Each structure stands twice: as C-alpha cells, then as structure tokens.
Amino acid sequence: MSTNLDRSGPSTTTPVSSGFERMVSERMELRLGRFERLGIKLFGVANCLVSFGKLVPRFDHLVHSITNMEAEFCDSVPPVDEILVIPDLRLHEHLGKHPMVAGPPSIRFFASHPVFDHGNQLIGSVILIDYQTRDLDDEERQSFADLASMVEREMAFSALYQTQLEVIKQNRNLKRDSLIDPLLGTWNKSAIIRSLKLEMERCAKAMKPLALLIASVDQMEHLRDLHGIAITDMILVKTVSRIRSCVRPFDALGRFGTDLLLVVLPGASHLVVTAVGERIRASVLMHPEKMNDVDTALTISAGTASTDIFPDAEPETLISHAEKALLSARNAGNNCVVQATPAQPDMII
Known part of the structure; x- marks a missing residue:
C-alpha cells in the first residue's frame, strides 16, 4: 500500500481519459504549429502564422530573426473580418511604406483569413507571408478558408475541453462536499x-x-x-x-x-x-x-x-x-x- 497518500482528510479524484487529456493539454504553440506547417506546405509560402492578437510574444525568444520580424509586421496589420489578399505589398497604399516592405526583409505578399469563435466573434487570423508577388486563385482561397475553419474547430474543441474540466472540477467538489463533515473537515x-x-x-x-x-x-x-x-x-x-x-x-x-x-x-x-x-x-x-x-x-x-x-x-x-x-x-x-x-x-x- 502506498504510504505517500494523505487519507487522514477527504481527497477524491475524478479520472479523465488519459489519451484525451494528453491530446488537448499540449502546449498551444505545438497545436498552432501544426496548422502553420500545413499552411506553408499547402500554399508554398515562406511562412504561415496563426494570430490571436499579438504574435511577437510567441517569438520574442527569436530576437532579430526573420520570423520575429514577420510577426512584428503581422501585428502591425489590423485584423479584418473577411479574407484579405495583397498580391504585392509594395503597391499597397499604406503597407507599401512599411519599413519591412520597403526595406529588409522585403515582404511582398500578405494574405489573412479571419478566425471566429462559436459566437461568430472575431478572435484571430490565419496569415500567409511570402517574399515574392503572388495571388490566390479560387481553389486556393477555398483551401485558405478550410484551413481557417480547422483552426476554429481546434479552438472550439479547446474551449469545450476547458468547460468540461470546469464541470469535472465542480462535480469533484460536490462529491467531496458530500463526503466530509462540514464542521471538522474530516470524513463524515x-x-x-x-x-x-x-x-x-x-x-x-x-x-x-x-x-x-x-x-x-x-x-x-x-x-x-x-x-x-x-x-x-x-x-x-x-x-x-x-x-x-x-x-x-x-x-x-x-x-x-x-x-x-x-x-x-x-x-x-x-x-x-x-x-x-x-x-x-x-x-x-x-x-x-x-x-x-x-x-x-x-x-x-x-x-x-x-x-x-x-x-x-x-x-x-x-x-x-x-x-x-x-x-x-x-x-x-x-x-x-x-x-x-x-x-x-x-x-x-
């Protein structure tokens, strides 16, 4: 019998499927990385980034790196609630003057697709970056929308899991309360x-x-x-x-x-x-x-x-x-x- 468990007072646990918990408890960075690698492969761009407000904090350990500069540029572009494709940033009225477009690293192509939550509120964007001019045809735009939809489902799944954890926690507390003496804090x-x-x-x-x-x-x-x-x-x-x-x-x-x-x-x-x-x-x-x-x-x-x-x-x-x-x-x-x-x-x- 294990002797490192404290049974002198109430303590209960509610098991959760270990595979399910492991799958959804991965660090957000790893989960987003899957979609970003898929976007790079799918569209043949230099980078794909999933943003939920600010990207720079994700890459602040990569100071002076290209990725950090790309994140800084993406953070400077306001999020929009519809697909945005800019084939040549140098020709854009406002972004063409951006120092990362006019100068190093000379970003040329930018595309952004909105990500919504289950209440249809804008929560982020899937962004494509490249260093040569290009455009997205209808099929690629549909694929871009599909990628954003996958991110939305992942975020909805994560939110659902957090809700489930909260319910489990509440049920655990209720079960614990039913087993303890309210005055003494011992088992009843x-x-x-x-x-x-x-x-x-x-x-x-x-x-x-x-x-x-x-x-x-x-x-x-x-x-x-x-x-x-x-x-x-x-x-x-x-x-x-x-x-x-x-x-x-x-x-x-x-x-x-x-x-x-x-x-x-x-x-x-x-x-x-x-x-x-x-x-x-x-x-x-x-x-x-x-x-x-x-x-x-x-x-x-x-x-x-x-x-x-x-x-x-x-x-x-x-x-x-x-x-x-x-x-x-x-x-x-x-x-x-x-x-x-x-x-x-x-x-x-």
Whole structure:
C-alpha cells in the first residue's frame, strides 16, 4: 500500500481519459504549429502564422530573426473580418511604406483569413507571408478558408475541453462536499465506514493487519451543558487537529457520531494502535483549553480493535468491538485507552 497518500482528510479524484487529456493539454504553440506547417506546405509560402492578437510574444525568444520580424509586421496589420489578399505589398497604399516592405526583409505578399469563435466573434487570423508577388486563385482561397475553419474547430474543441474540466472540477467538489463533515473537515460517517471497508479489503489481500480507534473527549456532555454547542464545536475542531498530529498521513480520520471520532490505521497491529491511542490521549491532556478565561483540563478516552486480534471480523463487527472497548474505557474512569479483546461480548451496531 502506498504510504505517500494523505487519507487522514477527504481527497477524491475524478479520472479523465488519459489519451484525451494528453491530446488537448499540449502546449498551444505545438497545436498552432501544426496548422502553420500545413499552411506553408499547402500554399508554398515562406511562412504561415496563426494570430490571436499579438504574435511577437510567441517569438520574442527569436530576437532579430526573420520570423520575429514577420510577426512584428503581422501585428502591425489590423485584423479584418473577411479574407484579405495583397498580391504585392509594395503597391499597397499604406503597407507599401512599411519599413519591412520597403526595406529588409522585403515582404511582398500578405494574405489573412479571419478566425471566429462559436459566437461568430472575431478572435484571430490565419496569415500567409511570402517574399515574392503572388495571388490566390479560387481553389486556393477555398483551401485558405478550410484551413481557417480547422483552426476554429481546434479552438472550439479547446474551449469545450476547458468547460468540461470546469464541470469535472465542480462535480469533484460536490462529491467531496458530500463526503466530509462540514464542521471538522474530516470524513463524515458514511465516508469513514466506506474507507474502513476498502482498507480492510486491501490489507486482507496484502496479508497485513488493520486497526481502528474510536475516541471521544470525556467532558464533552458536561461542557455542552455548561458552555453551549459553540464551545464544544471548537473543542472538537481542536481535538481533530491533535489527532491528526498523532497519526500517519495515510490513516483515515472521520466523524463517527456527534462526539465520536474514528481513525482507520491500515497496516497497524493492536500494539501500534494502542501506542497511537496513548499518544493522542497524552496530546489532549497536555493542552488544556481556555474557557471563560479559565484553563480547563480535557481528557480523552479511546477504544481500539485490530484484525490481528479479530482476523475474521467484518467492518461493522470491528467497529462494534472498538465501541465496547471505548465503553470499557469510560467505565474505568475515562482518560485511558482500552484494547478490544475476544472476551468481550459481541455487539453489532
């Protein structure tokens, strides 16, 4: 069993098809590069660029390169919402005076096709650049439109994927919220029982023991009557924090009842869980809580049960053993940890 996963608190993942995710998560530069290489091959031009506002930032690492100069020229041409073909830039009324047309690198041919989003809003352009005069016939113009349409579909696909990721994230959060206790941030009762069942199956297959611990603060009912629910809620939150500091990252912690906390310890024997229980007991005892400006000593009782003592126990039975051990701890005067033994009478919850 992997020990680098934190199961002490809620954590869920929703798998996404790895091939699908890999395909759409490629860097934008690589995705645009496919269309640009296709445009160069299809039209036999010096360069094809896909622009979504500014090209220079894409090529700023190629300072003083031809590509960087081409990008700078393309950025100086305002985007248009229809196909634009200029066979000879030197003859153009405005662009003919551009320093990159009149001088180096002497760009001669420019063509641009608009790219729209799903709402028919102009978002970019597919641009062709060459250093000799030329024109696009009807067939080439249709191919140019097809290339722009391919870019539009790619961008729509990317937007759809981003929407899907957001939905997955929202669903993951909703699923997570349904499994956690809103006050303590631990697993809720149904989730911690599910975690126990899964861990018992894993440990059985790996031929490893599993232990669980049920604990509660001994003074909780008295404090609730004396100070109210808000104070006892605060004590529960702090108790959870102390328990987390005493268990391993991959042990699961959940709220099992109003004042009951359940810890699932995969791979732990009865000796280990008893030691953990004593560590928790000492941690709570060493940190009195200030209530109405008065330090109030708190103690905790815990009952433990383990599969090395009860090898054939079902999850519900193992919980029952731990509950009876907790009752024994309370009957013994509180502030202690009791290990369940086969001598205790069976009780199914």
